[in-house]
Amino acid sequence: SELEQGSPFCAGPCPGGTLCAADATTTPIACPRGSFCPPGSSVPRLCPSGTFSNASGLARAQECTPCPRGYACAAGAIAPRQCGAGSYS
Numbered sequence: 001s002e003l004e005q006g007s008p009f010c011a012g013p014c015p016g017g018t019l020c021a022a023d024a025t026t027t028p029i030a031c032p033r034g035s036f037c038p039p040g041s042s043v044p045r046l047c048p049s050g051t052f053s054n055a056s057g058l059a060r061a062q063e064c065t066p067c068p069r070g071y072a073c074a075a076g077a078i079a080p081r082q083c084g085a086g087s088y089s
Contacts, residue, residue: 013040016059030056034078036063046076054078 014020016039018028031037035044036058047053047064052073058064067073071080 014042015039016041017057019044031058032056034076036061047073049073049075052077052080 014025014028014037017031017037019031019037019041020028021042031041031044033056034053035046036053037044038059045061047058048061050067050073051061051064052067053064067077067080071082073080
């Protein structure tokens with residue numbers, strides 16, 4: 001059961017897919033696009049290079065989408081970037 005605000009106890013770690021960036025957080029916020037937030041996160045972690053995410057609320061790195069062939073994805077990318085003429089991936 002959820003504890004009422006003003007309880008002498010903390011409800012527990014911030015849920016996966018959200019972050020609790022400040023002390024005394026009462027409402028966790030969704031993890032931003034291009035990142036993931038494991039349970040207990042106070043800051044988002046960037047999706048690894050070679051992946052991207054245009055969705056918010058990811059809890060694990062494995063939820064980041066692999067970059068498609070012919071595109072590049074830097075760490076924290078929210079969309080793949082097409083490789084230009086003279087290059088490949």
